Amino acid sequence: MLRRLFPLICALALTPLAVFAEAPEVLIEEQARQSWGNDLPPDARVHVxxxxxxxxxxxxxxxxxxxxxxxxxxxxxxxxxxxxxxxQGRLLAMLELPVPTRRLMPGELVGAGDVKTVELPVKRVGAYTITDPGKLEGMQVRRMLAAGRPVMTQSVMEPLVIDRGDKVNILYDDGRLVVTAPGRALDDAHRGQELRIVNLVSNAPLVAVARGEGLVEVIR
Structure with a gap:
């Protein structure tokens, strides 16, 4: 058995080991990512x-x-x-971010055509910067958004479905009894947000949750 394997063992011993070479940019990027560690977002691009x-x-x-x-x-x-x-050289850590294509004023809704994706340096990306286009489109502007600049989470909000002073339909459902009554909103609210209302029948102040346009539900 060993006699039959001996020629094969000799051939393998004499065969040079394969050398795996890469473009230097690839190896340098690997070193840079290790050096930045957790400070570099996983989806960031590193340009050498x-x-x-x-x-x-x-x-x-x-x-x-x-x-x-x-x-x-x-x-x-x-x-x-x-x-x-x-x-030697310089490493640029870049991240793709959604930014407005135009100036958006408070109260406006962010449409799909109002957003584009650009690549910006990671150091310009703060902890509260919106990085997902899906979390910007459809939102309502709270603070003016400048064209081409990153958007902070506190600058937008869920769209308001109820404005202060709106007439609303009050819903109460405890699983056994469903009651509705007319009311008026004392606060602005987006879907799922609590607001103060007043029952126009009893004049009683209540706290409700906005369920949709003109609809609130009393939860306590």
Missing amino acids: RFTGGTIEEAEMISAFWMDRDTGQFLANAVTPEGITHRL
């Missing part, structure tokens, strides 16, 4: 810009340094031939 000469392929990065604030980096890239090259 060389300020000096570069090489076509590298087998590994033997040394890496970067300034997390500016993105400046230095790297020692080792080619498949074992030659080390010093590379």
